[in-house]
Amino acid sequence: MADVADGASASPAKQVIYCGICSLPPEYCEFGGTTKKCEEWLQKNHPAMHERLYSQDAIEANLSTLSLDAQKRAAKDAEKKAAKAASAAAKEEERKASSKVIIKRVERNKRKYVTEVSGLEAFDLDLKKVAKDFGKKFATGSSVTKVPGGGEAITVQGDLSDDIYDYVTENYEQIPEDNVECVEDKKKKPAS
Amino acid sequence: MFKKDISPGAKSKVKSSVQRAIRTKITETYPLLVPHIDEILPKKEQLDLVKLPDRVSLYALGSTPLFWQHMDDPLLPHLTLVHKYPTCFPLLRIDRGAIRFVLSGASLMAPGLTSPGGRLPKQNDKDGVGPEEYRYGNEELDEGEVVVIEAEGKENACLVGVLRMGTKEMKEKKKGVVVEGGHYLGDGLWKMGLD
């Protein structure tokens, strides 16, 4: 333990770059299933490192340390992983495409309404944060509430269905407009 | 240990007396971290204890994970900490072929270390000389010691865990499980966010 070289003791912590796609140090991206995306990310964000890691020499050097047999197995494995990642991504897309955000107007008591927004979590949104944003945006009470039958929704004080519809479709680009729906609570018929 | 995705459980503040004890424990286990301990765990900052599944405790500073511990096993560094202080831990190296097994959560087996691409202590004459000569140590490591695993052709470590077999025995047997249930790149602990 005593042989810490001079200066080494004062050396600051090493800063390591991590891949913006798979989160690993980019030199390990080749082992994930998202290699293609990882490479694009690196090229865009850290071109020098991309040059070093994806040069022909680097790739050849990597291969030369493995036996032919091991190379084949590794290639097969990588293929499987990529296929798995692709199908997971496709499923995720599908799930998002079929998920709906429901904005529901609920009558509390005479002429008092709350607006219940459900389904946002399917679009990877943090309900607490969104509730806070709604509260700020519309200057009203907004909180995450439990829904009978399981799950959570955001309850906003006041009849804000239309405003929330606009806000949601404009501010969350991952939610297609077709997936947002305004409904009315059907417990009581609206007075005509 | 973290093959599945996990999410952080209850978080609590560590009492200052306990925090001091942990600090001591860290520097006892990893003497090479002594010069860096004030940077890693500043005296005045509040250390948090985050409960994880399977009786694992994680010590973190804000959203930065530092060390984790399974029951009363040794305190093990999070890999992001290892990446910051790469030469402050006992190191071994696996060959390139073993990397993909480690990253998929398999146990690390002895051949990954005893093959030409691997590195064990007192065995550094394969690449000739240079400062790297001593990177993998002059002393054999015993069963039960914490070890950081680097990989052939890679700059950053990919695994940290406890040795199931001493390095001397590995050289003799050249087979068997070396590290099991460690923390590896891309595992549940790696991917878990703390905010």
Ligand SMILES: [Zn+2]
């Ligand atoms: Zn990547």
